[in-house]
Each structure stands twice: as C-alpha cells, then as structure tokens.
Amino acid sequence: MPRPRRSQVSVEDTPMYHCCSRVVRRAFLCGDDMFSGKNYDHRRAWVEAQLLKLSEVFAIDVAAYAVMSNHLHVVLRIDIYQANSWSDVEVISHWHQLFKGTDITRKFAQGETLEDYEQLQLSHTVALYRSRLSDISWFMRCLNEPIARQANQEDNCTGRFWEGRFKSQALLDEAAVLACMAYVDLNPIRAKMASTPEQSDHTSIQLRIQAALKGEQPNSLLPFIGNERKNQPKGIAFSVQDYLELVDDTGRIIRNDKRGSISANSAKLLTRLNIPQDNWLKLTTEFGKLFHGPVGTLQELTSYCEHLEKRRRHFASCCQHLMAS
Numbered sequence: 256m257p258r259p260r261r262s263q264v265s266v267e268d269t270p271m272y273h274c275c276s277r278v279v280r281r282a283f284l285c286g287d288d289m290f291s292g293k294n295y296d297h298r299r300a301w302v303e304a305q306l307l308k309l310s311e312v313f314a315i316d317v318a319a320y321a322v323m324s325n326h327l328h329v330v331l332r333i334d335i336y337q338a339n340s341w342s343d344v345e346v347i348s349h350w351h352q353l354f355k356g357t358d359i360t361r362k363f364a365q366g367e368t369l370e371d372y373e374q375l376q377l378s379h380t381v382a383l384y385r386s387r388l389s390d391i392s393w394f395m396r397c398l399n400e401p402i403a404r405q406a407n408q409e410d411n412c413t414g415r416f417w418e419g420r421f422k423s424q425a426l427l428d429e430a431a432v433l434a435c436m437a438y439v440d441l442n443p444i445r446a447k448m449a450s451t452p453e454q455s456d457h458t459s460i461q462l463r464i465q466a467a468l469k470g471e472q473p474n475s476l477l478p479f480i481g482n483e484r485k486n487q488p489k490g491i492a493f494s495v496q497d498y499l500e501l502v503d504d505t506g507r508i509i510r511n512d513k514r515g516s517i518s519a520n521s522a523k524l525l526t527r528l529n530i531p532q533d534n535w536l537k538l539t540t541e542f543g544k545l546f547h548g549p550v551g552t553l554q555e556l557t558s559y560c561e562h563l564e565k566r567r568r569h570f571a572s573c574c575q576h577l578m579a580s
Contacts (some may be wrong), residue, residue, distance in 0.1 A: 318477040479491045
C-alpha cells in the first residue's frame with residue numbers, strides 16, 4: 256500500500272528530494288508515438304516552462320530535471336527558511352500567481368481595509384498558503400495538472416494524463432544528491448535521445464552548460480556553491496566545473512560508441528564523498544532500480560527513520576551501493 260507523503264518527507268533530515276512522474280499507460284504522450292506516428296515533443300517544452308515558473312513561485316528550488324518522452328525526473332530542495340521569511344503580502348502574491356485565492360485575500364492584495372473577522376480569516380489562510388508553498392505535493396500538483404489540461408484540450412479528450420501518484424525519495428547526504436543529480440541529468444544519454452549532455456533538450460544539464468559557457472549559472476536553478484560553506488548562500492556543495500566534468504566523463508562511458516574514463520579531477524570528487532569509482536557507473540545508470548526509498552548512509556537512514564517514527568529501516572540494504580566498504 257502506498258505510504259502517505261507526509262511519512263516520506265523529513266525536512267529536519269534533508270531538504271533534498273527526487274521526484275518522478277509518469278504519464279498514464281507509459282504512452283509516449285510527450286514525444287514520438289510509434290503507433291499513431293504523431294510527435295508530441297512540444298509538450299516537453301510545456302513541462303519545462305511550467306517547472307521553471309514554479310521554481311520562482313514556491314519556496315522550493317530545482318536542482319536538476321529531465322523531461323523525457325513518457326516521464327519526468329526532478330530533484331527539489333525545500334526552503335523552509337525562505338517560506339517563513341515571506342511577509343503576508345508576499346505569500347498572497349506568490350499564491351495569486353497560481354490561484355485566484357479568496358475574496359478576502361484579493362481584498363487584502365488590493366490594499367483594502369479588512370474587518371476584524373476578515374483579518375482573523377486572512378491569518379489562517381496565509382498560514383495555509385505558506386505551508387503549501389513549501390510542500391512538494393503541491394509543487395508537483397501545480398506542475399502536472401496544467402500540463403494534463405493542456406494535453407487533454409489538444410487531444411480533445413478527458414481523463415488522466417499522469418499516473419495518480421508521483422514517486423518521491425529523500426536524498427539524505429551529499430553523495431546521494433550527487434548520484435541522483437547525475438542520474439537525472441544523464442537520462443537522455445542512457446535513452447539515446449541525445450549524444451552529449453549539451454544536446455540533451457529539456458534538461459537542467461543543458462541549461463547549466465549554456466550558462467557555464469558565459470561564466471554564469473542559471474537563475475532558475477539551485478546554484479553550485481563549491482566546498483566552502485561559510486558566508487555562502489544556499490546551494491549545492493560542489494563546484495559547478497567539477498560537476499559538469501563528472502557528468503561529461505560519465506556520459507562518455509555510458510555511450511556505447513564512445514570509450515571514456517573518469518578523469519583524475521572527477522575521481523577526486525568521488526573520493527571526497529566516499530563513493531567507490533566501481534559503483535559510480537551503476538549508480539548513474541540504475542539509480543531508479545537500486546533505490547526505491549530514501550538514499551544515504553546507514554547512519555543517515557537510521558536518523559531519518561527515527562524522526563518519521565518508522566519501526567523498521569526499510570531499504571537499508573541499498574546503502575551498500577552508495578558507500579565504500
């Protein structure tokens with residue numbers, strides 16, 4: 256039986272989560288449909304545009320994503336501190352970018368004076384909206400539902416477009432984040448939809464490469480901040496250059512028609528995170544098969560299970576794939 260989403264999310268342990276949504280029947284409703292001969296590739300651009308829009312609205316950052324022909328991968332970071340720092344006006348403003356709100360929230364947004372009972376109701380509503388704007392389930396709902404409506408309107412039909420539930424898993428440490436991000440970014444390479452990361456359309460790695468060529472990082476994605484943590488803004492604790500080199504090295508190995516190896520610099524990054532080089536290729540090609548729940552060291556998994564009051568450490572055997580013995 257599927258577990259409630261609240262029993263899978265523990266921001267106390269990690270703000271990082273990998274989510275995956277699939278279209279119904281695994282049909283190619285976002286790419287080439289081999290049965291009808293139609294191409295729906297433009298829908299991948301819909302998904303990407305909506306995803307990047309939501310990263311500006313929610314207190315949730317996008318670290319990596321890949322929009323495939325029949326499914327979507329995204330690595331998200333929940334920013335509770337940002338959500339709590341927003342004023343009531345900011346919370347209402349963010350929510351109104353997606354929904355109409357209530358009569359009272361619209362009245363408040365227009366600067367009108369509220370009665371005492373309306374102010375009380377507004378306080379409850381703002382608290383509710385603030386919670387939802389840092390909630391993965393609401394993020395994925397606001398991502399998937401508009402795409403489903405657009406696709407159904409285009410196909411002149413009704414019914415489900417996405418499967419009822421999306422998959423989510425906690426990424427409990429830096430090694431888990433690195434492996435999952437590389438797995439997501441290399442999806443098009445494994446599926447032979449692209450030959451190189453820079454040719455991988457509708458992916459975060461393509462955006463990062465395009466920005467790196469200008470000496471920048473994409474504003475719409477969670478940035479890399481390197482190893483130094485002091486006085487640094489939020490971000491991913493790796494160098495962007497190291498990450499791009501590691502993904503490129505791995506992509507060359509994955510391709511059947513191109514030989515390659517992990518460079519000394521990439522090997523140094525894996526060593527720092529205690530990830531065995533022999534396991535790296537397996538992690539980046541079979542991450543979805545190896546891990547069906549939270550990902551991290553046994554110690555991190557134990558803490559995660561305790562905070563969620565789980566009696567058993569499910570998926571503990573998967574930890575061996577991530578760390579050196």
